[in-house]
Amino acid sequence: MLVYRFRTWVLLLLVIFPDPSLSHFDSAKKKQMREKVRKMFYHAYENYMTHAFPHDELKPLSRSFTDSLSELGNLKLEHLPQNYNGTALTLIESLSSLVILGNCTEFERAVLWLSENLTFDVDARVNLFECNIRVLGGLVSAHILATDSTNRLVQGSYKNQLLVLAEDLGRRFLPAFDTPTGLPYAWINLKYGVMKNETTETSTSGCGSLILEMGALSRLTGDPRYESAALRALRKLWSMRSSLNLLGTTLDMETGEWIEHSSGIGAGVDSFYEYLFKAHILFGKEDFWRMFHSAYLAVQKYFRHGPWYHEADMRTGKATYWQLTSLQAFWPGLQVLVGDIAAANTSHREFVYVWKKFGVLPERYLLDHQMLHPTEKYYPLRPELAESTFYLYQATKDPWYMEVGETIVNSLNSYTKVEGGFASIRDVTTMQTEDHMHSFFLAETCKYLYLLFDDSFLVDRNYIFTTEGHPLPVLSAWQDRLPEIYIPSNWTYVKDEKKTKRSSAMSLQVCPALSLNAGHGEQLAESACHVPDARSDHKCFGDEECGVDSTSCRRRSCSMAGYCGLWLVV
Ligand code: DMJ
Numbered sequence: 001m002l003v004y005r006f007r008t009w010v011l012l013l014l015v016i017f018p019d020p021s022l023s024h025f026d027s028a029k030k031k032q033m034r035e036k037v038r039k040m041f042y043h044a045y046e047n048y049m050t051h052a053f054p055h056d057e058l059k060p061l062s063r064s065f066t067d068s069l070s071e072l073g074n075l076k077l078e079h080l081p082q083n084y085n086g087t088a089l090t091l092i093e094s095l096s097s098l099v100i101l102g103n104c105t106e107f108e109r110a111v112l113w114l115s116e117n118l119t120f121d122v123d124a125r126v127n128l129f130e131c132n133i134r135v136l137g138g139l140v141s142a143h144i145l146a147t148d149s150t151n152r153l154v155q156g157s158y159k160n161q162l163l164v165l166a167e168d169l170g171r172r173f174l175p176a177f178d179t180p181t182g183l184p185y186a187w188i189n190l191k192y193g194v195m196k197n198e199t200t201e202t203s204t205s206g207c208g209s210l211i212l213e214m215g216a217l218s219r220l221t222g223d224p225r226y227e228s229a230a231l232r233a234l235r236k237l238w239s240m241r242s243s244l245n246l247l248g249t250t251l252d253m254e255t256g257e258w259i260e261h262s263s264g265i266g267a268g269v270d271s272f273y274e275y276l277f278k279a280h281i282l283f284g285k286e287d288f289w290r291m292f293h294s295a296y297l298a299v300q301k302y303f304r305h306g307p308w309y310h311e312a313d314m315r316t317g318k319a320t321y322w323q324l325t326s327l328q329a330f331w332p333g334l335q336v337l338v339g340d341i342a343a344a345n346t347s348h349r350e351f352v353y354v355w356k357k358f359g360v361l362p363e364r365y366l367l368d369h370q371m372l373h374p375t376e377k378y379y380p381l382r383p384e385l386a387e388s389t390f391y392l393y394q395a396t397k398d399p400w401y402m403e404v405g406e407t408i409v410n411s412l413n414s415y416t417k418v419e420g421g422f423a424s425i426r427d428v429t430t431m432q433t434e435d436h437m438h439s440f441f442l443a444e445t446c447k448y449l450y451l452l453f454d455d456s457f458l459v460d461r462n463y464i465f466t467t468e469g470h471p472l473p474v475l476s477a478w479q480d481r482l483p484e485i486y487i488p489s490n491w492t493y494v495k496d497e498k499k500t501k502r503s504s505a506m507s508l509q510v511c512p513a514l515s516l517n518a519g520h521g522e523q524l525a526e527s528a529c530h531v532p533d534a535r536s537d538h539k540c541f542g543d544e545e546c547g548v549d550s551t552s553c554r555r556r557s558c559s560m561a562g563y564c565g566l567w568l569v570v
Contacts (some may be wrong), residue, residue: 023399030402034453036409038101040422041446044437047421048090054117055086060421061435068438069126069135088118092135093443095142095162096470100447100457104153111146115161120169123191128176128184129206131169133271133468134439137213139166140220141470148473150461163220170217170226177229182236183207183253184229200254204247204263208237208272211279212466219478237272238291245298246314247272264303264311266325271467273299274334278464281337282472284479296338297531300548307350308367322368324354326361329384330467336391337464342554345396348388352404358428359411361385372429379425381416381437383444383469390448394458405452412445444469533564540564 044058052058052065059066067086091110098107143162145151175193176184186202189195210230218227240256241247248258249268263269273295280288302317303309309328311321329351335344355361361382364373386408393401415431416422422441423433447469451457463471531547533540539562540546546556546564556564 023403025399025402030453033402033406033409034450036413037446037450037453040409040412040417041097041101041442041450043417044421044442044446045090045094048094048437048442051420053091054088054113056089057439058090058421058437059435060418060423060437061433063420066436068436069124069131084122084124087120087135088114089134090437090439090442092138092142093439093468095138096145097442097447097450099142099145099151099153100450100454100471104151107142107146108153108157111142111158111161114165118165120165120172120190123189125187125189125195127206128173128186128188129203129209131188132173132210132213133466134443136166136169136173136217137466137468137470138443139163139169140213140216141466141472143220144216144473145471166217167221167223170214170221170223173214174225174229177233179253181253181256182229182232183251183256184210184233185253200252201250201259202253203250203268204237205269205271207233207251207253209275209467210234211275212282212464212472215279215283216472216478234275241295242314244302244314244317245294246302246312246317247295248314258314261314262311262320263314264321264323264325264328265299265309265331266311266323266327270327270330274330274467277334277337278466281464282474282478297548300343301531307346309347310367322366323373324350324365324367326363326379326382327384329361329382330387333384333388333391336388336395341392341395344388344392348385348392351385351388352407355385355411356407359415359431360425360428362428377427377429378434379416379428380434381412381422381424381441381445383440383448386445386448386452387465387469390452393452402452405449409449440468538564 047060047063048058051063055065055067057066057068065086067084069087069089092114095107095110098104098110139162143160143166146153146158146162147160169190172190172193173184173188176188178194179185183202184207185194185198185200186206187195187198211227211234214226214230218224236256237247240251240258247263247269248261249263250260251258260268265273273292276288276292276295279285280292299309302312305319305322308322308324309331310319311323312319329348332344332348332351335341335347351361354365360379361384362372362376363378363380364376365371366373386405389401389404389408392398393405412422415425416433418433421437424436424438426432426434462474464474465471533547533556534545540558541562543555543557546558548555549566554566556566558564
């Protein structure tokens with residue numbers, strides 16, 4: 001019996017952490033993969049620059065362009081003014097990737113072009129969330145990289161041009177927040193502000209994923225308005241959670257009422273969770289951690305089903321839709337930052353399985369019917385699986401994740417590479433291509449794949465990546481107490497001077513419990529997944545009285561003898 005249990009454990013460990021010596025990944029192979037990804041990036045970038053720039057995105061089949069920043073969310077192109085040349089979206093999105101690839105010359109050329117030509121004074125209605133994560137995030141991140149002397153950019157040639165552009169854009173965002181609830185409109189006209197009869201419907205991520213970029217802009221410019229606006233919206237959103245600590249997917253920003261009560265960790269919500277945690281890392285506020293902790297526990301309790309995450313009604317916690325979506329694949333990456341590696345690994349494997357089954361990740365897969373969603377069979381070159389794979393490799397150094405990266409690279413090259421760039425897949429069952437290369441292919445997909453095979457950029461640096469893959473450094477100056485002016489009188493934030501500051505996102509492993517006690521008696525953070533048993537003596541009558549183990553993040557169950565524990569069922 002004992003031998004049997006031992007074997008089970010060995011098998012379990014092999015599944016979670018396979019033997020690295022069995023992998024064919026040595027440094028030569030790693031270099032070869034790095035170069036393969038570099039080639040992919042330039043194939044996409046050069047085609048964009050030749051056929052689409054300065055418009056927003058490349059149409060790789062027709063080798064033309066689309067001004068998609070204004071199209072995101074279904075706005076028709078005829079709403080744009082004549083002679084509109086776009087916002088050079090893909091170029092802005094490529095800036096941080098160019099620095100990571102070490103191409104300072106091209107980066108400098110891009111900065112110069114943007115500072116001389118880019119204007120946001122256009123009669124274009126854009127989606128606030130998309131414009132924030134792609135354009136504002138791209139500019140702010142690139143500004144920080146340009147001023148970082150370790151990047152070997154030509155000193156003296158950079159005169160804060162990107163920050164000037166970012167500030168101009170940030171100012172154009174502000175009218176969207178001028179609402180009774182503090183929740184922003186989803187759409188804003190860059191020239192004229194909020195348009196007449198603008199829709200009041202928005203999403204959870206639309207209101208709750210602005211704090212990194214707008215907070216960074218405030219810290220860089222000293223103008224508190226951006227961070228204040230994003231924070232006010234986030235707090236209002238959080239106040240709308242149900243008693244189960246769940247949120248819905250869509251809401252009316254004017255009334256503060258939920259429209260869609262069902263939600264999960266995918267579309268419309270995903271980056272809300274991501275930003276609560278990353279804001280805590282970047283700005284060091286305990287408040288963000290408290291919100292994230294409650295939200296994370298609720299996700300694990302109400303959405304998680306083994307390795308999968310379904311949707312549930314925020315009011316009852318009852319499961320609604322049993323669907324796997326491509327966007328959900330970011331979750332294991334977030335779990336790595338939280339330190340919940342075992343759970344991250346388990347879910348990641350399932351996404352890899354689905355990727356291998358279809359060749360890429362379909363947008364939506366119906367778990368209950370084991371079939372593809374009839375109208376969402378597409379794969380628009382999304383980065384989420386590559387992103388999680390990168391995080392899991394960083395955390396474990398297990399070469400198996402590089403093999404996953406190789407699979408992704410090979411699929412992208414076989415199914416999506418065309419002469420004019422990389423094309424989205426319209427239908428994963430036929431691999432029919434579609435005439436669109438989203439800017440996030442350069443901002444995220446290529447970047448995460450490159451970083452998977454290249455450790456040099458992150459050595460001795462602490463960065464967090466925004467939801468669009470733009471790096472922001474974790475600076476101690478940003479973790480200091482905010483000047484009073486940042487804090488509206490009805491909010492309170494008092495910094496506890498005794499609290500230890502955390503400096504690295506990757507070292508912030510709050511579960512397993514290795515950081516529960518920093519060794520000097522001070523508590524760093526509670527485990528993210530820990531749910532205590534109902535009774536302090538751990539006695540129970542049923543499983544529902546048992547919590548979640550803080551070190552392994554596994555649900556405890558009630559034994560025959562009436563005690564909660566991690567009982568091994570063999
Ligand atoms: C990106 O624009 C961002 O990652 C966003 O948060 C949602 N996903 C797309 C890419 O899939």
